[in-house]
Amino acid sequence: MYRHIHALQQVARRTISSSVRRQLDNKVQNKQKLFQEDNGIPVHLKGGVSDALLYRTTMMLTVVGAGYVVYELVKAAFPRNKT
Template structure:
């Protein structure tokens, strides 16, 4: 028997053992984890945002969410316009006399 065949045989035997050990470690690690309870106000918000009521997520919070969404859209639009304005100014500089 050559050394190469012995090494190949050992690798074939060790690979399933490594996979089994990794599976045992990953499942046993989950059992020891304990999480703190979710506060009541957060539970209410979770129910509100996870129910399927036909509204997009960004407006489920009511009028405040609608206002914040509108302000964000306006700020992004103004920023995009200003970005193109800067490109225009940098591309077409004023002629020097």
């Protein structure tokens, strides 16, 4: 039984160590340069179109949510007459 476990360990070690590793580009330095440069753009919009879209969506949902809260408060403050 020990022989089977030892053989399994060797096979596992061989496949892990002989596999080709994927080379990933380090994008941190490029992102740091982009976000630290002083170009007058707010940091929450420096990411490009996707950041602008997320920002506008968040602001729209905030305004709609605040409006709905005010509507519900007014509706609760002036209940309908039951006639």
